[in-house]
Amino acid sequence: MALNRLKSIAQQVTGSSPPPHPFDPLTNVEIEKAVEIVRRDHVKLNFNAVTLREPAKKEMLKWLEEPSQTPRPLRIADVIAIAPGGKVCEGLVDLKNETIIKWEALEGVQPLITMEDLQIVEHIVRKDPKVIEQCVLSGIPKEDMHKVYCDPWTIGYDHRFGNTVRLQQALMYYRPHVDDSQYSYPLDFCPIYDADKQEIIHIDIPEVRRPVNQAKPNNYHVDAIEKEGGYRTDIKPIHITQPDGVSFKVDGRVIDWQNWKFHVGFNYKEGIVLNNITYNDKGAVRPTFYRLSLAEMVVPYGNPEHPHQRKHAFDLGEYGGGYMTNSLSLGCDCKGAIHYMDAAFVNRAGESTTIKNAICIHEEDAGILFKHTDFRDESVIVTRGRKLIVSQVFTAANYEYCVYWVFHQDGTIQLEIKLTGILNTYAMNPGEDTKGWGTEVYPGVNAHNHQHLFCLRIDPNIDGPNNTVFQVDATPGAGAVGSKENPYGNAFFAERTKYSKVSEAISDYDGVTSRTWDMCNTNKLNPYSHKHVSYKLVSREVPKLLPKEGSLVWKRAGFARHAVHVTKYDDDQLCPAGRHVPQTSGEPSRGIPEWIADGEASIENTDIVLWHTFGITHFPAPEDFPVMPAESMSLLLRPRNFFTKNPALDVPPSYCSTPSQIANKSQVLDAADKVSKLAVVGSAA
Amino acid sequence: MALNRLKSIAQQVTGSSPPPHPFDPLTNVEIEKAVEIVRRDHVKLNFNAVTLREPAKKEMLKWLEEPSQTPRPLRIADVIAIAPGGKVCEGLVDLKNETIIKWEALEGVQPLITMEDLQIVEHIVRKDPKVIEQCVLSGIPKEDMHKVYCDPWTIGYDHRFGNTVRLQQALMYYRPHVDDSQYSYPLDFCPIYDADKQEIIHIDIPEVRRPVNQAKPNNYHVDAIEKEGGYRTDIKPIHITQPDGVSFKVDGRVIDWQNWKFHVGFNYKEGIVLNNITYNDKGAVRPTFYRLSLAEMVVPYGNPEHPHQRKHAFDLGEYGGGYMTNSLSLGCDCKGAIHYMDAAFVNRAGESTTIKNAICIHEEDAGILFKHTDFRDESVIVTRGRKLIVSQVFTAANYEYCVYWVFHQDGTIQLEIKLTGILNTYAMNPGEDTKGWGTEVYPGVNAHNHQHLFCLRIDPNIDGPNNTVFQVDATPGAGAVGSKENPYGNAFFAERTKYSKVSEAISDYDGVTSRTWDMCNTNKLNPYSHKHVSYKLVSREVPKLLPKEGSLVWKRAGFARHAVHVTKYDDDQLCPAGRHVPQTSGEPSRGIPEWIADGEASIENTDIVLWHTFGITHFPAPEDFPVMPAESMSLLLRPRNFFTKNPALDVPPSYCSTPSQIANKSQVLDAADKVSKLAVVGSAA
Numbered sequence A, B: 001m002a003l004n005r006l007k008s009i010a011q012q013v014t015g016s017s018p019p020p021h022p023f024d025p026l027t028n029v030e031i032e033k034a035v036e037i038v039r040r041d042h043v044k045l046n047f048n049a050v051t052l053r054e055p056a057k058k059e060m061l062k063w064l065e066e067p068s069q070t071p072r073p074l075r076i077a078d079v080i081a082i083a084p085g086g087k088v089c090e091g092l093v094d095l096k097n098e099t100i101i102k103w104e105a106l107e108g109v110q111p112l113i114t115m116e117d118l119q120i121v122e123h124i125v126r127k128d129p130k131v132i133e134q135c136v137l138s139g140i141p142k143e144d145m146h147k148v149y150c151d152p153w154t155i156g157y158d159h160r161f162g163n164t165v166r167l168q169q170a171l172m173y174y175r176p177h178v179d180d181s182q183y184s185y186p187l188d189f190c191p192i193y194d195a196d197k198q199e200i201i202h203i204d205i206p207e208v209r210r211p212v213n214q215a216k217p218n219n220y221h222v223d224a225i226e227k228e229g230g231y232r233t234d235i236k237p238i239h240i241t242q243p244d245g246v247s248f249k250v251d252g253r254v255i256d257w258q259n260w261k262f263h264v265g266f267n268y269k270e271g272i273v274l275n276n277i278t279y280n281d282k283g284a285v286r287p288t289f290y291r292l293s294l295a296e297m298v299v300p301y302g303n304p305e306h307p308h309q310r311k312h313a314f315d316l317g318e319y320g321g322g323y324m325t326n327s328l329s330l331g332c333d334c335k336g337a338i339h340y341m342d343a344a345f346v347n348r349a350g351e352s353t354t355i356k357n358a359i360c361i362h363e364e365d366a367g368i369l370f371k372h373t374d375f376r377d378e379s380v381i382v383t384r385g386r387k388l389i390v391s392q393v394f395t396a397a398n399y400e401y402c403v404y405w406v407f408h409q410d411g412t413i414q415l416e417i418k419l420t421g422i423l424n425t426y427a428m429n430p431g432e433d434t435k436g437w438g439t440e441v442y443p444g445v446n447a448h449n450h451q452h453l454f455c456l457r458i459d460p461n462i463d464g465p466n467n468t469v470f471q472v473d474a475t476p477g478a479g480a481v482g483s484k485e486n487p488y489g490n491a492f493f494a495e496r497t498k499y500s501k502v503s504e505a506i507s508d509y510d511g512v513t514s515r516t517w518d519m520c521n522t523n524k525l526n527p528y529s530h531k532h533v534s535y536k537l538v539s540r541e542v543p544k545l546l547p548k549e550g551s552l553v554w555k556r557a558g559f560a561r562h563a564v565h566v567t568k569y570d571d572d573q574l575c576p577a578g579r580h581v582p583q584t585s586g587e588p589s590r591g592i593p594e595w596i597a598d599g600e601a602s603i604e605n606t607d608i609v610l611w612h613t614f615g616i617t618h619f620p621a622p623e624d625f626p627v628m629p630a631e632s633m634s635l636l637l638r639p640r641n642f643f644t645k646n647p648a649l650d651v652p653p654s655y656c657s658t659p660s661q662i663a664n665k666s667q668v669l670d671a672a673d674k675v676s677k678l679a680v681v682g683s684a685a
Ligand SMILES: [Co+2]
Pocket: A419, A450, A452, A618
């Protein structure tokens, strides 16, 4: 592994390596080359992002079809930078021909906040006299300013400041001791930070003041637990091993596993990107999805009091799910036999950086895949399933999001997201009423209601790029009980509504009808069912956007107004809340609302993208504090009428006997794993 | 293990064993004793069920409180039998005093169909001249009657036959070869079987005839797969081991694991029953649920044509989730270190029988339990979770249901159900239109639309038996955008609706508001949040009952009309569709609709039961055939405002570093499992 990596770096340096796959993220070498080319014309820049400009789909589909006959798509770097004085500019760099092919200055937009941007703010607030004054008013002596912390958030949008100045809001906290969790000690005021001037330009101070919490610390680290009685000692280890190695193959970033083949990309904004996902159906390599990614998210908080309306982070568009990603660690985040991939980024200074082990790829046992027993003779088949998981974990200030892309042997792709980390908290006085906008999760700690709304970008490629979406609702048949067409009243069917144009596809979830959405290739019928080959989106955690129509969140997070939007494919439409999200006013709404336009564009039997917003509404409870046990949500992309039979029938069973074997007492297939054992159980008595 | 079992049997026989726990199912010895006592007065009986009559809750709560000070509840057998001539009778037998304490003959009811009842029918249909005639008409030579099979189903209710005669409907199939799956060869007629006379009394014959399918077999056993190219060979083993043993203790049938303690019962109807579930909250043993079980289910099919309206099996009430349970096998159904429990039943002749390994109890790794990284210095905690799973698999003719009761370290109880097995199928002619009521999953095979609706019986005991249910809906705050109370339009809150009386609690799911239900102890507030201690029912797979109001299913499956009903606790109310389900007409509706009565009973701050109907609507596709990859659904019982903090904080972390450790470069906690390894990946090239 280490050797391979050294070899790969050496190859990059000497140029002797095979060229990167066109979907591969820019390498460290390519990032530095892009910076060098930009610097030839633009000397003084702070870099915000240097990332792969993905090849045009049309060009790429051709190349994927016949890589040896087709010119390899160029490696293009997509560069965003900020010049001294705050001038934002962006451009495209052709890495092969070493030319800047596009460069422009932008007005009235702010690119996302990087980790470096975030890191600076805390140092500034600690030294700001007005902040110190407020800390003293909160009961913190000025010599304790090193105990004051802040989580710098994008400002959302504040009409008082607009978007010409690059701003952050500093959510303030106090730590009695450096190892205490500051989220038990929220402060009640909120400084506004100017990133260009690197100074505090304003402090929002509430009418009712709330001095710093006097409760004792509420920690989760080792010392704290030891003091409270120590760790439980009764959990015996579980070992998960693959003595013969893993079942997947890796070619660069292309993964080959159980008939699935796909490319694992990664960028600073979306994190993991899965491209060109195909399924080998008995020799026929069938495309399923051209591209899958988490494209955006928004976390609106529900406290109506100023300035909490500004708390509605777009964690991907405003911070970057790639930039915030964790370096994962063996036996902690991931158990078993693990393949990691690193991530390369640019820093402010234009150097390349690496997050080691940004992506984890591993297999897990998936329980019973299928089973059937014939009740006549107990002839039986039982087959265990396996899944392949491509995952990352990112930390968005207080919260962590664990993202798992799961491939199943039955042709299903699952996206599971676990939420953990720490609640965003605000100060409250003893006896103060939360008014229902939050929960006192610990004395003096108010955790506000909020939603976590994710936007999944699905670029379907169901046996080809020309697809059509149908809404499917489980619906009782026509006719009253006793009628000719429904004599017993038991009739029901799958009501299918075709989305012919963009306006028709603007749709909400309906739990009563168990609504799903079929992405179909209407040019191809399943030979048995005579229904369109399709993948079905099955998603059950689909709350309504609770901020009202016309509210700031509603305006800025246009994607979140509905569960599903469908647009015609466009290479430039990757970011459902706009390319540059911080400080957008929502007037006009960026991203999906722009692309919808008059809604008249045809989305029938053409290259389309389905945008799906899902998530949870989180009413905090003390159980979520001081660190929150992971809460999981999950959605499925299931093949329906895509295969002619269960595609996993050839997964070797653990046990299989047939009626004739039982009748003849002949040998049956017993391939049960011989490592599982009866438990030796101690008595509780 | 084997030795323990021998010892336990020996103890039972010699009477030297400790007395059973009052919740323990009847032992084989007790079953035979009950039969013997009944036979003293009632010589000629075919036994339908001999099961534990669970102790009265009032009595049992006292005993659980102070077992040493309280008389041990008597062991009572609940006996159901059928006398020659079809007379149904039932009674209670006091096993200690060896007396029949209640005995009565029943009119107009039919107890459930046992496996023995089912097994007989196929032999009868094969010999019936009218059935043979229909087979010949279908294209099956009469000398091939040994190739004719049937799945005997309860008849549902057919007004032509009523409920005084015990009936089954025989869903007919053909197997070209004994090892072929008959579900590819459904026959189009349906004999009606009289269980008392053991003869066919009628055959339902459709107007349009459909001769037996001419398609080639569609099998899933080893030979078939070998013929089609063989099994995939690229799945490497995953070994799951617990070298130091398991983390749970077993005392009889009481399981003790990670602060949880509960009794695992089992009966012929519900299968697994979990009783007296408590959580040890730092020394305080706190009750959570008195009893949890899957109490009923119904599978209505949506084809309106006669006689398909009769297909709406109540798999628990009409067949028994215990009676149909599989004997599980190590390394196949269950992987890792497994503790099994057997199940004892009575047979028709009054002998006791045993299903070995009916219940599986084991632990699994549960991924990240919680994690947080401080973005300032990368100090981090990551703790892996563990879960304990109590499971069974039962086979209901064509389908299998895998039931997993999952205990989590964060205080959550999860019920997961996997559906696998084989679709119920019906014949169709080439080119025939399914009219939307089904899918041609294989040439000549029509799989009808259907729902799987389960009824979970929740007997909450949230810090005591007096509980109250609140409906919780995520709701935008009052006031338009710009109003004084909601200036930014972002306000939202958890709207709580108290269910004071039974009629108010009749409620449906609402996906738009992410509706949940809180089971609260209103007599106790969380000391931090000042909210009622509670467990929340979080369930997202809650389709509407699609058969219409007034239809047969609607009348018979009253529990399925709504997602939630709440009733006042009653020892006699265990079966939401009635105690004897087969051939009920639904006039009047049995079970919950009876118990609701005028809806006026108070359910506020008293001993209550919450009945929750959930499930899926299944529109079949070829992917589900010839055997269906498991489809999973899941619901949660989550502690909210029950604990004062995350109750799993004392689970040992895999890795934990603090800011001061990082600053001082001092030793951090690294307890990552040392068995996980980097994958050695072969190249796909
Ligand atoms: Co949250």
